[in-house]
Amino acid sequence: MAEFVLVAGAWLGAWAWDEVMPELRAAGHGAHALTLSGLAEKRGVPAGQRTHVADIVGEVERLDLRDVVLVGHSYSGIPAGQAAERIGDRLARVVFVDSNVPADGESFASRWWRGAAEFAAALAGNGGFWAPLTAAECAGQGLTDEQIARFVGGATPHPGASLTEPAELTRPLGELPATYVKCLLDGPEPSDDVAELLKSERWRLVELDTGHWPMFSRPRELARILTEAAAWSGPPDRTAGSGSLTSPLVSGR
Numbered sequence: 456m457a458e459f460v461l462v463a464g465a466w467l468g469a470w471a472w473d474e475v476m477p478e479l480r481a482a483g484h485g486a487h488a489l490t491l492s493g494l495a496e497k498r499g500v501p502a503g504q505r506t507h508v509a510d511i512v513g514e515v516e517r518l519d520l521r522d523v524v525l526v527g528h529s530y531s532g533i534p535a536g537q538a539a540e541r542i543g544d545r546l547a548r549v550v551f552v553d554s555n556v557p558a559d560g561e562s563f564a565s566r567w568w569r570g571a572a573e574f575a576a577a578l579a580g581n582g583g584f585w586a587p588l589t590a591a592e593c594a595g596q597g598l599t600d601e602q603i604a605r606f607v608g609g610a611t612p613h614p615g616a617s618l619t620e621p622a623e624l625t626r627p628l629g630e631l632p633a634t635y636v637k638c639l640l641d642g643p644e645p646s647d648d649v650a651e652l653l654k655s656e657r658w659r660l661v662e663l664d665t666g667h668w669p670m671f672s673r674p675r676e677l678a679r680i681l682t683e684a685a686a687w688s689g690p691p692d693r694t695a696g697s698g699s700l701t702s703p704l705v706s707g708r
Contacts, residue, residue, distance in 0.1 A: 456483055456484055456485065456522065457484045457485070457522050457523070457524045457547055457682075457685035458484070458485040458487065458518075458520040458521065458522055458523050458524070459476075459479050459484055459485060459486045459487065459523075459524045459526060459681060459685070460487050460489060460511065460514060460515060460520065460523055460524070460525050460526065461475065461476070461486065461487065461488045461489065461526045461528075462488075462489050462491065462511060462525075462526060462527050462528065462531040462534070462535055463488075463528050463529070463531060463670065464528045464529025464530045464531050464532075464554065465529055465530040465531075465585060465613045465618075466494065466585075466587040466588070466610035466611055466612070466613050467494065467495070467528075467606075467609070467610060468490035468491075468494050468495025468496060468497070468609070468611070469488035469489055469490040469495065470488075470490075470495060470609055471488075471528075471609070471668075471670050471671070472486075472488040472670055473488075474670065474671070474674035474675075475670050475674045475677055475678050475681070476488060478674065478675055478678030478679075478682075479678050479681065479682065482678070482682045484682065484685065485520070487514065487518060487520070489510065489511065489514050491506075491507045491510050491511075491531070491534070491617075492506045492507065492510055492614075493506075493613070493614035493617070494611050494613065494614070495609070495611055498611050498612075501614075501616075502614040502616065502617055503614070503616035503617050503620045504533065504534060504562065504563070504616070504617040504618070504619075504620035504621075504622065505620060505623075506617070507531070507534035507617055508534045508537045508538050508541070510534070511525070511534055511535060511538035512538045512541050512542055515538075515542050515545055516542075520545060521545055522545075522547045523542060523545050523546050523547055524547050524548050524549075524550060524681065524684065524685045525538060525539050525542070525546060525548075525549045525550070526549075526550045526552060526681060527549070527550070527551055527552065527554050528552040528553065528554055528668075528670065529552070529553060529554050529555065529667065530554070530555060530563055530613070530617075530618070531554065532551045532552075532554025532555045532556050532557070533554075533555050533556065533557045533563055533622055534557075534617075535549060535551070535554075536549065536551070536556055536557040536622075536624075536628055536631070537557050537622055537623060537624060539631050539633075540624065540625060540626060540631060546631075546632075547632070547685060548632045548633065548634060548684055548685060548687075549631055549632070549633045549634075550633070550634045550635075550636065550680075550681060550684050551633065551634070551635045551636065551649075552636045552638075552669065552670075552677070553636060553637060553638040553641055553667050553669070554635075555567060556628060556648060556649055556652065557622035557624060557628065558622060558624075558628075558648065559621075559622060559623060559624040560621050560622070560623075561621055561622060562618065562619050562620055562621045562622065563617070563618040563619075564618050564619050565621075566648070574618075574619075575619075578615035578618075578619075581612065582612075583614070583615045583616070584612035584613060584614060584615055585612065585613040585614075585615055585618060586612055587607065587610035587611065587612060587613070588606075588607070588610070589607065590603050590604070590607050593606060593607070593668075595640065595666070596640055596641065596665075596666025596667050596668060596672070597640050597665040597666035597672040597673070598666060598668065598671055598672050599672075602668075602671045602672060605671065606668065606671060628652060629651075629652050629654070629655035629657065629658060630655070630657060631657065632657050633652070633655075633657060633658045633659075634658070634659050634660075634661060634680075634684040634687070635649055635652070635653060635658065635659070635660050635661070636661050636662075636663055636669070636677070636680055637660060637661070637662050637663070638663050638665055638666055638667055638669055639662055639663065639664050639665070640664070640665055640666040640667070641666055641667040645660070659687070661680050661684070663676060663677065663680065
């Protein structure tokens with residue numbers, strides 16, 4: 456039995472995993488969804504990126520969890536990747552769900568946003584927070600109108616400091632046992648930094664034919680991928696000539 460710790464991406468709280476957790480528990484696993492500081496029911500709590508790393512490590516230690524499968528979605532791949540190395544032998548695997556990954560000395564903004572000055576201006580114009588997406592901005596991601604309404608209705612502004620503070624890693628991320636879930640409607644290929652990490656013998660790639668928020672659009676399929684990721688312990692299969700790792704769970708292509 457694995458103990459899943461689930462951390463959703465920007466603007467979201469533990470509620471985002473409501474349809475995934477029953478599937479994990481039905482398969483015999485523990486499932487613990489975590490709201491990061493400053494979001495959802497913790498809105499108003501001051502938070503930076505280091506706070507979010509501490510949130511995750513603290514939850515694992517508070518619950519005294521072992522055989523942890525740590526799941527980071529979107530932005531939360533950055534604090535989850537750092538927390539994964541900090542929880543030591545409690546970790547069984549880390550799963551990055553269509554997520555950013557941490558790089559030592561780099562922030563979410565420096566690795567992803569098109570310009571630091573433009574991003575700083577966007578945050579300053581919204582009281583130091585990153586404004587949630589509108590319904591129109593969620594289009595093309597495999598979500599129904601009802602799912603979009605749920606996303607938009609539950610989203611809260613994201614603390615800007617968590618997006619601008621640099622990550623701190625003590626060893627190469629490729630040394631962690633990891634699965635990367637690429638959601639194909641959000642782009643057919645992993646980003647260059649993820650593609651490089653997938654060359655590691657300890658990483659594998661799973662593709663899911665849906666958009667960036669599979670916990671809403673494909674919760675059962677995502678839960679299946681997570682449970683099989685927890686069970687996987689063998690050597691990876693390589694796709695010919697690519698250097699990428701592809702799971703037998705591949706959906707879509």
